[in-house]
Amino acid sequence: MFTSERPYIFHVELTDKCNAGCPMCPRTDAMNFCKPDRTKVFNVELGLEDFRTHFTDEFCARTEEIVFGGAYGDPLAASQLLEIVEHLTERGVRLAVSTNGGLRPPKWWTRLGEAMKRTGSRLELHLDGLADTNHLYRVNTRWERIMENARAYIATGARAEWHFIIFKHNQHQIEEANRLSKEMGFAEFTLIDTIRFSGGPTYDYVMPTGERCALELPDVKAAQFRASDDGGVALLEKPAAATDGPRLGVNGIDCKSAAFNRPYISAHGQVSACCWVTGSDEEAAFFADHGLGPERYNIRNRPLEDILLDEPFASLYARAWAQDSLKNCRHKCGRMLRNKRNTLWSA
Template identity: 50%
Template sequence: MSVNKQSKAMFDLNRQMKFHLEITDKCNAACPMCGRTQQSNRCLPDMSKVKNIDLDLETIKRNFTPELCANILEIDLCGGLGDPLAARDCFSICEYFVDQGVKLILSTNAGLRSVDWWRSLGELFARDNSVVEFHIDGLADTNHLYRVNTRFTKIMANAAAYLETGSVGEWHFIPFQHNQHQINAALELSREMGFANFKVIDTIRFGKENAFGYQMPDGTLRSLKPADPQFIGAQAESADSSGVEEVITASDVIPGISCKSENENRPYIVATGAVSACCWVEGSEDERQMYLLAGQDHDDHNINDRLLSDILTEEPYVSMFAKAWASQSNPVCIRKCGHMRRSRRRVL
């Protein structure tokens, strides 16, 4: 496999940027496939990973200065472990970015906050066409089977309050065997409510057994099973839709490593304040090796202690990742951006 050679730094503060930003590792839900969840222990949080921390508004303002924000196209408020709505300063952080002219894409299960809070968020997001991605995997009788500890009626009330303001909302639906029959009904409901679009997103988190066992909070044992691709395809074809768009295709092999973070100039920041190349590399052996080879301490690259603009102009982001791509010595990068093992999405 050939590897694209890189001659420039991974991130460039002088060209348009994007950011992937996790503002908390707290979450109301207990999705069994999430990295924060002990799926075999009543879906309790794994406290070896979860620290129940937030990035506060002052830290955000100190690092995302007006000068930097003027060069930011969009920020994804999407957690690897947390839901942004669980952050204490979620609204004020959103308000700060919108005031700076930055478009936000906020990803949530929508099970937190009041309808008044959601209405205020809608009014705020309407100012710059920011977007909320509502992750709702079924209807009243199925959504809670994966989005454990959430209540469908509350989610619908929150979504309705937001959408009534005219702001943009997307319904993201992960199909499993237990909810695949509801795709068209959920699609129709999304249109009635005023969602901008409906996306079916396949998960890549099943093992070779094609089953994922877990224990519900009440002790009930359950098993997630993947949706039938042929059934999903038939559902999509039968939908009254303008078409089906394959946004990202899983497991397609491309020539070389095409790093999404570098291409989009899109660093990742986790709730601890640690800066990383992307959500896949963060915390991995690949990342540890990059810092070891660069002679840097990863703990020094934290926006609670140092400025983001300084961190992004230091190794390993200057040359170490490019060298690893050339030598094919970073398995995570090869797996995710060399073989494109990402979720497949259909827009209905």
């Protein structure tokens, strides 16, 4: 799955801590006031020392990009994010930081922008609406604070992208959000359809105040929109048909991690094939079936590259795809059951 002969791209979860309580996030106990689910969240994080150990000058030269996202936390909640960003960008690594933008003061964001700028790194700011709606999904965040932070960051000249998940409660604000993103100096505007309504058209949750709420499926899809000539947003009369061709790869499973040489590292230090399989029961069973103990896959125990070039990544995954024994892989990289994105424009 992974090779030292091509540059690596890593997807790293720096921490499982977060200031927000987005109802559909796996860290959130939606019916319990959007508090963290303590069976999944352990308040762990990777620190500067982990990066000094594994991302040496030599290894950084072979690392094309690191995406700080993850499954259970926000990278800005990691106590040493800034030091880690400085360590990596000083060594030429391009970064992407995905965040709700609510943490840290503007002065800190100015320092972040200065460091990110060095390697053309990008910030993915997840703003699902405007002042009166963003907090309906990004529970516990404050709009004014996010706006101050975004302005401080953008003023440094570093790249920021606006990512907008469409719900019924924000679908009418796409045009205005797009306009604001341009006015503020964002470099991209992307709409996202969530696939997390799998249980039905509504998704119940309880706000920290005790108010019962429900997210609703929107009436529109990301693919229906395009940037219009006057700089705004227009609806397509006939959305372009999906262009998914026949699947390549093994047995119709076109592994995204293999294609991009893109391993996943969790905030516990565990290395996994990708963010979709990490920590899943299926991954645990797969490792157990092959007598592989989880401790062998932790960067606190072994050099990162030794782990990447070892089993199960070396050959066992490909064998499992051939036998179609991994449901997650069939869903995500065989049937492409993923969130759909539409970037309306990108500078």
